[in-house]
Amino acid sequence: MALIFGVWFTLRYGGEFGTEYFVGYLVEKSLSVDNLFVFVIIITTFAVPTEHQHKVLTFGIVLALAMRAVFIALGAALLALFSFMFLVFGLLLIYTAIQLYRHRDEDPEIEDNAVVRLARRVLPVTDGFVGGKLFTRVDGRRMVTPMLIVLIAIGTADLLFAVDSIPAVFGITQEPYIVFTANAFALLGLRALFFLVKGLLDRLVYLSTGLALILMFIGAKLLLHWAHVDLDERVPEIPTLASLAVIVVILVVVTVASLAKTRRDPTAKAHAGSLRAHDAEAGPDDTTEEP
DSSP states (O other), X not given: OHXXXXXXXXXXXXXXXXXXXXXXHHHHHHHHHXXXXXXXXXXXXXXXXXXXXXXXXXXXXXXXXXHHHHHHXXXXXXXXXXXXXXXXXXXXXXXXXXXXXXXXXXXXXXXXXXXXXXXXXXXXXXXXXOTTOSEEEETTEEEEOHHHHHHHHHHHHHHHHHHHHHHHHHTTXXXXXHHHHHHHHHHHTXXXXXXXXXXXXXXXXXXXXXXXXXXXXHHXXXXXXXXXXXXXXXXXXXXXXXXXXXXXXXXXXXXXXXXXXXXXXXXXXXXXOOSSOOOSOOOTTTSOOOO
């Protein structure tokens, strides 16, 4: 469906906009795979029953799309008003790329999420899932189920990914319609992709490295665009077709190298990557036992 739309869009609005859509879609799809990886970690961490996993995924995808729509509107308004936002977005992506590469062999600590910890601390949570319910009554007392905690974890993950992905696609195009459609088509395919390839995600051992390279490249592209607009028009910009070529090459190399690595070393396991280190240190609040 995304490809059919892209072909129609290209024929309707021309090759330049069509190329921007395809590059934006490719960037968002690659970032969405990492988003999917985190969904898998959350579902596994909380031991979500198989029959309820599709509900969690649907919620995550719908919430991600809603959040990104808000960020797209905000980003478009900021870029229209302040050209230096290209500099801000570029630096944000470069920082994210560096952090992701530094912690590429780690997974995000879902249980250590501040929002999740706060929810566990202030809300009475049942010991197990109660069907697909978010709330239930135990001995007359209203309690939340682990399903609500899962959705909170999914929501915070969606928020973090929106902060990174929207500046990335604005590095490809400044057309809000293209940004939104690229995001929408990238996200809408995740539910089917989860059940199709969740067993293959562990084999993409270099996924975080590839995403870090893509974010670094787009960050540099944004910095060059800012310099071209605000400093000197003689500063070169990276053409959209060149961006497409670079991103495709990175994704192909990452995929081939990952499959080769796991073939040579079956114990090799992929990680979603993290933006901060997770130490072995545990504070007194990090491990609380249920009464």
